Amino acid sequence: MKPDSTPKQGLPPPPFQGLRVAESAGTAGALTGRMLTDLGATVFTARSKSDGSSGRLAAFYGAFDLGKTVVRAAEFAEHALSADVILWDVNAQPGAICCTSLRADNPSAIILRFTPFGSNGPDADRPSSDLIAIAASGYLNLTGAAQGRPVKPSAPFMSARFASLHAFAALLIARRRQRKTGQGALIDVSIRDVGLWMLVNAYQFWDQQQINLTRRGNTYAIGDMSLALPLLFETSDGSVVWLPMTGRDVRGMQALVGRMAAAGFAAPDLLARDLTQIEFASQAEIEDFLQPFRSYFRSQKTTSLYDDAVIDGTLLAPVNNFSHVLDDPQLAARDNWIITKNGKDKLPKAPVQMTAVPWPARSQ
Incomplete structure (x- = not known):
């Protein structure tokens, strides 16, 4: 998988060309x-035989090694000596090389060190x-x-991907300093610590209100939680996510109730209800209110509900599988989407779309 950093005609060179x-x-x-x-960077990624080129990791590396060499x-240390940036995890090559020697041999490099719990503290070597990582951050306690x-969670390596994104943001800061001063930096990326940011607002419920959030499944906590x-x-053929909205956003729910009435699913008490102001005193009241909506949804196809929601401004969407x-x-x-060189596989392009600065889509 050879890198291709050639600037496209009419576009400036990629921002990391030469890195x-x-x-x-x-x-x-x-x-x-x-x-x-x-x-635009030239990335040399080291793989050992134990990484596996088949099985469940094959698809992972097939996607994330695009554009890399x-x-x-055994060749990692050689490339690390001349690198501007080093991405390193001791678990990738246990016993092969240490972070101290990387810094000593290439002091001007930016080293992103990925560890489960950070480089210090009682859990540093765990x-x-x-x-x-997901369990230790508190995230797992809120699933189910x-x-x-x-x-x-069904998505594999979720904590690692989240850590990669935060590491990239830290790298941008260190790279600016490196370009101005020529000095390197050590970025200590604790995968567990980064996981805290998946729930950055949740901890405040306990810190400020002494409310310890618990699992809600497919529900949303309201009122006093x-x-x-x-x-x-x-x-009738799947599932949808629907958020009943009141107040100024009530238009979508009013339109939904109108469609339910036309199909015979809205009783007179629901039609007479002021949907701009809905309050519930108990869980039983919530279930009574939702019952006609449940019946209507079960009678409809997912695509029909979504098409109506787009027209009406209803906060409703299908639960898509990967083929969808x-x-x-x-x-x-x-x-x-980009079609890979084999002509059959689809991969996402860049996660954002920008003008002026190219973020090219890779197919090999």
Whole structure:
């Protein structure tokens, strides 16, 4: 997978053209390296035989190694000596090299060190995994149904990807200093610490109000946080997410009730109700209010409900599977996909669209 940093005609060169990156970060920093190579950097990523070129990791590395030059693990130290940026995780090459020697041998480099719990503290040397990082941050405690055990998120390596994004932001700050002074930096990326930012507002409920948030499943806490408003509803062929909105945003719900009335699902008491001001005193009141909506949703196809929601301004959307996402007309209209060189695989293009500064889509 050779990098292609050639400027396209009429566009300025990529912002990281000429930047040399040595990556030995396994799954932890793979997304950081992918973004760097997309933006013009030359990235050499080290792989050992144990990384695996088949099985479940094949798709992961197939996506995140696009544009990188894959080298043998034994060659990492050689590339690190001349690199401007080093992405490093000791778990990727245990015992092969240490961060201290990397800094001593290349003091002008920016080193992003990915570790499970950080480089200091009582847990610094503890082994970890994606699920452990999510559990330790408090995130796992909020997944799943209100009654029952936490549920593991289905997306693999979620904590590592989140860490990669924050590491990239830190790298931009360090890179500015490096260009002005020639000095390197050590960026200590604790995957568990970064996980705290997935719930950056949630901790304040306890800190300020002594409310310890608990699992709500597919519901939304309202009022004094003791009531739960369901958000996920079955349709005749799938599921939709619907958020009942009152006040100034009530137009969508009024239109929905009108469609329900035309189909025979809205009783007179619902039609007579002032939807601009809805308050509930108990969970039973919430369930009574939602019952006709549940019945109506079960009688409708997901696409019909969504088409009506777009027209009416209702906060409703289908629960898409991956085939739906790949065929989504909105994503197609924004030209969000790139077909890989094999002619059959789709991958997302850059996560943002910019003018003036190129963020090219890679297909190899």
